[in-house]
Amino acid sequence: MIPAAELERVYERPESLTALHTNYCPGCTHGVAHRLLAEALDELDLREQTILVAPVGCAVFAYEYFNLDGCEAAHGRAPAMATGIKRLLPDRTVLTYQGDGDLASIGIAEIIHAAARGEAITTIFVNNAIYGMTGGQMAPTSLPNQRTTSSPSGRDVALTGQPLRVSEMLATLPGAAYVVRRSLHDPANIRKAKKAILTAIQVQQRGLGFSMVELLSTCPTNWGMTPADALTWVKDHMLSIYPLGDYKVSDAARELSA
Amino acid sequence: MAKELLKGNVAIAEASVRAGCRAYFGYPITPQTELLEYLSSRMIALGRVFLQAESEVAAINMVYGAACTGARVMTSSSSPGFSLMQEGLSYIAASDLPCVVVDVMRGGPGLGNILPSQGDYFQVTRSAGHGDYHPIVLAPATVQEAIDMTVLAFDLADHYRHLVILALDGLIGQMMEPAELPEWQADLPTPDWAVTGAANRAPNRITSMHLRADESEAYNQHIQRRLERIRAAEQRSIEMYTDDAELLVIGFGSAGRIAASAVEMAREDGLNVGLFRPQTLYPFPSERLAELAEQVGACLVVEMNAGQMLDDVRLAVNGRAPVEFFGRMGGAIPLPEEILDTIEMLCWSLHVVE
Ligand SMILES: Cc1ncc(C[n+]2csc(CCOP(=O)(O)OP(=O)(O)O)c2C)c(N)n1
Ligand code: SF4
Ligand SMILES: [Mg+2]
Numbered sequence: 270m271i272p273a274a275e276l277e278r279v280y281e282r283p284e285s286l287t288a289l290h291t292n293y294c295p296g297c298t299h300g301v302a303h304r305l306l307a308e309a310l311d312e313l314d315l316r317e318q319t320i321l322v323a324p325v326g327c328a329v330f331a332y333e334y335f336n337l338d339g340c341e342a343a344h345g346r347a348p349a350m351a352t353g354i355k356r357l358l359p360d361r362t363v364l365t366y367q368g369d370g371d372l373a374s375i376g377i378a379e380i381i382h383a384a385a386r387g388e389a390i391t392t393i394f395v396n397n398a399i400y401g402m403t404g405g406q407m408a409p410t411s412l413p414n415q416r417t418t419s420s421p422s423g424r425d426v427a428l429t430g431q432p433l434r435v436s437e438m439l440a441t442l443p444g445a446a447y448v449v450r451r452s453l454h455d456p457a458n459i460r461k462a463k464k465a466i467l468t469a470i471q472v473q474q475r476g477l478g479f480s481m482v483e484l485l486s487t488c489p490t491n492w493g494m495t496p497a498d499a500l501t502w503v504k505d506h507m508l509s510i511y512p513l514g515d516y517k518v519s520d521a522a523r524e525l526s527a
Numbered sequence: 528m529a530k531e532l533l534k535g536n537v538a539i540a541e542a543s544v545r546a547g548c549r550a551y552f553g554y555p556i557t558p559q560t561e562l563l564e565y566l567s568s569r570m571i572a573l574g575r576v577f578l579q580a581e582s583e584v585a586a587i588n589m590v591y592g593a594a595c596t597g598a599r600v601m602t603s604s605s606s607p608g609f610s611l612m613q614e615g616l617s618y619i620a621a622s623d624l625p626c627v628v629v630d631v632m633r634g635g636p637g638l639g640n641i642l643p644s645q646g647d648y649f650q651v652t653r654s655a656g657h658g659d660y661h662p663i664v665l666a667p668a669t670v671q672e673a674i675d676m677t678v679l680a681f682d683l684a685d686h687y688r689h690l691v692i693l694a695l696d697g698l699i700g701q702m703m704e705p706a707e708l709p710e711w712q713a714d715l716p717t718p719d720w721a722v723t724g725a726a727n728r729a730p731n732r733i734t735s736m737h738l739r740a741d742e743s744e745a746y747n748q749h750i751q752r753r754l755e756r757i758r759a760a761e762q763r764s765i766e767m768y769t770d771d772a773e774l775l776v777i778g779f780g781s782a783g784r785i786a787a788s789a790v791e792m793a794r795e796d797g798l799n800v801g802l803f804r805p806q807t808l809y810p811f812p813s814e815r816l817a818e819l820a821e822q823v824g825a826c827l828v829v830e831m832n833a834g835q836m837l838d839d840v841r842l843a844v845n846g847r848a849p850v851e852f853f854g855r856m857g858g859a860i861p862l863p864e865e866i867l868d869t870i871e872m873l874c875w876s877l878h879v880v881e
Pocket of ligand 3: 368369370395396397398399400401408
């Protein structure tokens, strides 16, 4: 046995996460996204100043998983709820954590207007191209020909349109200070995602405007794949439809991300 | 404070400011828009929060978030917009949050019109959204009462941690009357359940979700116990000439006020008619109405709808007296004379039966 004096703690649970076991399926990248956000809050020493707004979706219990003050929004309305909180507590850090059904479908109006107002909130947008929680129906973000329980022969773009690219859309709004897309499919990209989350929160802290980090994410359960295959699927199929990159970095935000 | 000539919507807005409303989120819709317009400058001037939302859906969810911080918050709308708020209202109620919502009812269903109506009675009293609960519902009949009830609404919301709806119609919202504004209320301390950042305490979490049946039923029982306390303590009504009334006219808000004129005319004609005007629609003042039903020969319900409060009256009267109805719909306003006609006919038939 190694003597205790020689042991060094190199990895531990971030203080911003609780010890609860999550409801996420094995291999689901929601867990990775949680960890990154919690690490970022710890590093910025913001745990006690932060309010998290959880979505309706698989992350519905996020307010339990984070060791933060939190609330649970109605489906898609997290940006409106976060607006209400931020307007009353402008010096706190206010976050929304939302899936693609939540943000890109039912809540598209709320996210566009929050960004348009330059609301100083930060959105973590987990895009797994599917409605995870309700059992794998098509989302506006589902890929062309993607099989889902509501597009069993594959998404027919002639009937349902093309995937919605929210980061690209929001980037057109002056109120959006920092809008980037990252991916959680391998360690190098996970590190970049973490950096982007740190920047996004700092953009909020400086009051520079709306910030959002879109994270390409997996849903092995509803994609019908092993967790490893799901990661490969992100790389092989999602990256071409959802190119990674910085869609909007305002001049003031650029200084932070440098 | 001296009386001044005030428009209902503006009076409610200023009363909310003095009652300590910290934030208002809303969307324009006639006949409540003056309320939003007034607060757009007033709140900003006071360094408080005013935000015109992109929709009523967003507005109520902004209110939801703001209420989570423990501040006094409000929105207002009119029937179609109020319909859009239903989901949010249910979430707010199921999160034990104090919150005040003003519904200046207009003619419906559908887009209907912008005329005064009481067609939202079911919507405001039955649940205001999905699930088993009732908001507290206050129904003013004058501008002064609208002011007083605005202050009361915030107090009741905080006291019970419950949703309070001020239900009026465009008549009261847009009419000008002399009225006295309330005193300024001192700021209240932030409640210990508010989400403000978990500094030096365990995290506060606000949710309307209870996944397990036993937890969810226990939570529902908690709401029902609260409603029981509200029913026991908050039934409010106003009476006129009820001591010797043979016929009891019952109406709320504008209809109650117009019915009061008809009752005065009937008294001048020597008819023994009284008025009962519920001020709380939930809790409905059933106890007092049941007592009165023992002593009158008949009841006449007057509403600006097809007969919605009528259900609550029938439940309260519970067969003690016959209950008749006179209503106008879709924005039509009943005239005192036509109510008087019905009163005369009913009084006549009461005596013929004798
Ligand atoms: C108003 C409303 N409509 C529908 C639902 C059902 N619903 C719950 S979660 C969900 C989809 C969530 O998908 P997404 O946002 O992509 O999150 P994920 O589970 O994939 O992380 C839906 C449609 C609901 N709860 N509320
Ligand atoms: S259903 Fe999909 S998104 Fe939801 S937890 Fe499971 S793998 Fe993750
Ligand atoms: Mg999804």
